[in-house]
Amino acid sequence: MHTVERPTPPPPPLPRTAMLVLLAIGPEERHGYAIMAEVARITDGATRLGPGGVYTTIHRLVEDGLIEETDERPDPELDDQRRRYYRLTAIGRAVAAAEVRRMETIVRATRPWALEAAG
Amino acid sequence: MRRADASPARIYRRLLALYPAEFRARYADKMVQLFGDQLWDARLGDARGGTVRTWLRALGDLAVTAASERARRHRTVAHSLAGPPSATSRMLGLVGILGGLVLVAAFLPNLPWTRELFQLRLVLFNAGASAIVLAVHRRQASASPRASLAAAVPAILANTWYLAMVILSIGRPQPPEGDPEFRLVMFFAGVALWWADATFGLVTWRIGVVARWGALAIAIGSILAFTGMDRLELVRGELAWIFIPASLAGIALNGLGWILLGIDVAFRRRRAPVTPCQTE
Numbered sequence: 001m002h003t004v005e006r007p008t009p010p011p012p013p014l015p016r017t018a019m020l021v022l023l024a025i026g027p028e029e030r031h032g033y034a035i036m037a038e039v040a041r042i043t044d045g046a047t048r049l050g051p052g053g054v055y056t057t058i059h060r061l062v063e064d065g066l067i068e069e070t071d072e073r074p075d076p077e078l079d080d081q082r083r084r085y086y087r088l089t090a091i092g093r094a095v096a097a098a099e100v101r102r103m104e105t106i107v108r109a110t111r112p113w114a115l116e117a118a119g
Numbered sequence: 120m121r122r123a124d125a126s127p128a129r130i131y132r133r134l135l136a137l138y139p140a141e142f143r144a145r146y147a148d149k150m151v152q153l154f155g156d157q158l159w160d161a162r163l164g165d166a167r168g169g170t171v172r173t174w175l176r177a178l179g180d181l182a183v184t185a186a187s188e189r190a191r192r193h194r195t196v197a198h199s200l201a202g203p204p205s206a207t208s209r210m211l212g213l214v215g216i217l218g219g220l221v222l223v224a225a226f227l228p229n230l231p232w233t234r235e236l237f238q239l240r241l242v243l244f245n246a247g248a249s250a251i252v253l254a255v256h257r258r259q260a261s262a263s264p265r266a267s268l269a270a271a272v273p274a275i276l277a278n279t280w281y282l283a284m285v286i287l288s289i290g291r292p293q294p295p296e297g298d299p300e301f302r303l304v305m306f307f308a309g310v311a312l313w314w315a316d317a318t319f320g321l322v323t324w325r326i327g328v329v330a331r332w333g334a335l336a337i338a339i340g341s342i343l344a345f346t347g348m349d350r351l352e353l354v355r356g357e358l359a360w361i362f363i364p365a366s367l368a369g370i371a372l373n374g375l376g377w378i379l380l381g382i383d384v385a386f387r388r389r390r391a392p393v394t395p396c397q398t399e
Contacts, residue, residue, distance in 0.1 A: 032153045050180025051150040051157070052138075056188050059142060084149060 011095050013102060020047060021057045022066060022088065022096050029070055029085040032058070058086060066092035128155055131177065137185035139192045211254035212385025215377050218247015222374030238289050244374070245282040248316065249275050251377055254384040255323060270322035277308070277315035284308045310345070316373065317341035323380075333379025336372050343369025 014022065024030070024038035032054050040048050049057075061067045067086045088096060131154045135147050154177055161169035222244045256271035284305050291301065320338025324331050346362040346369070 032149055033156045036153065036157075048176070050177050050184075051153040052177075052180040052184030054153065055146040055150050056142075056184045059146065059188075060191075083152070 011098050014095065014099060017047075017049070017053060017057050018061060019099050021049075021054070022061060022092060023099065025067060025086055025088055025092075026096075027088075029072065029087045031083040031085050033083075035086070061092070062086075065089055066095055127158060127174075134178075134181055137181060138188055142188055142192075207254075207257070209385045211250040211257075212381045212383070215247045215251030215254065215381030216385065217381075218244045218250070219374045219377035219381060221247070223371055223378070238285055241285040242282060244377075245278045245285065245312075247381070248377055249278045249282070251380050251384060252278070252319060255380065258384070266322055270319045273311075273315040274319040277311040281308045281312040313341045313345040317345075320376065333376045333383060336376030336379065338376075340369045340371070340373030340376055344373055345369070 013019070020039045020043065021035055024035050024042060026038075028034075030038065032051070035058075036049050036051075036054050058067065062069065066089060068089050070085045070087055072085065128151050132147060132151050135143055135150060138147075157173050157177070158170060161173040221240050252271050252274045256267050288301070288305065291298065317338050320334045320336070320341060323334035324338060343365050346366045
């Protein structure tokens with residue numbers, strides 16, 4: 001029987017904080033403090049998460065299989081043993097890519113008039 | 120290694136009690152460490168009042184995220200318990216619906232059988248209420264064991280006590296001619312009944328596992344019904360014209376609540392799964 005293959009639909013958008021944490025982890029392995037600092041950096045200081053914001057979001061992303069905890073440390077000599085590192089899973093990378101594409105589309109479509117309107 | 124001062128870390132750790140226990144067990148140490156790092160940064164920074172600002176931010180962050188984590192846990196629990204009920208639960212639910220219907224039907228005007236079968240009505244109602252409490256407890260015991268027990272045990276005991284009093288009152292002269300001592304025990308059984316039903320409704324409504332509006336109706340109905348207790352006539356005085364209708368409305372509302380819970384327990388179907396991130 002002939003079947004028509006349909007393209008896989010993009011995953012549904014993540015809540016804003018979850019998206020920022022996912023993008024902040026990026027290709028690295030990061031612990032809570034590094035994630036918090038990276039979120040502040042990529043948002044130019046506009047979003048500053050607290051411990052609750054960081055870890056409730058990590059908890060949800062771990063449960064959804066988008067990130068995972070890792071025992072490996074980039075440099076065990078220099079680091080606190082109690083720290084836990086997180087990295088993106090394959091699904092997490094796909095969702096992060098979908099989020100970036102979504103933002104790109106919005107920026108491409110609105111940039112000309114929005115920046116002009118803002119002067 | 121950066122370390123928070125012992126006392127701020129200790130205070131912050133205590134505040135983490137606002138989060139659900141399983142979340143705390145997994146993330147409390149990491150959160151305390153991260154808070155310590157933030158305080159350290161604030162002290163090293165040039166800005167004045169950095170420590171106070173860090174504390175204020177942490178408190179705001181804690182209030183918002185603890186509330187959302189608890190709400191999310193309730194949604195997850197509600198989802199995990201959203202499967203179809205067992206045959207026993209369905210039976211208990213049907214008994215509950217019958218009990219509630221009988222209670223509400225008693226308010227239909229001028230139906231002779233509701234007077235003649237007064238005790239039978241109360242027996243059916245109390246048996247129905249106990250059946251619903253048992254069915255609801257079976258459903259939510261695994262999710263909130265302490266809350267569920269605190270709600271179910273008093274409700275079942277009070278309903279059983281009242282049921283026993285109703286059965287004992289069969290064949291005795293009805294008020295106001297009845298034995299004053301028996302009436303006093305009956306009065307306290309009634310107080311216990313409305314109190315326990317109200318507690319059950321309020322706790323069940325808060326847990327949100329079963330039909331919320333049914334549980335809320337039971338809670339409000341029980342509180343209103345309490346105002347109609349015969350011994351309260353001594354303190355009601357001239358306000359009887361408010362208290363009597365309020366109590367009747369309360370009893371009807373209570374019956375309606377049991378019917379709603381009974382329908383929820385007996386006829387619930389499985390719901391579609393919802394992923395946590397999508398529920399925010």
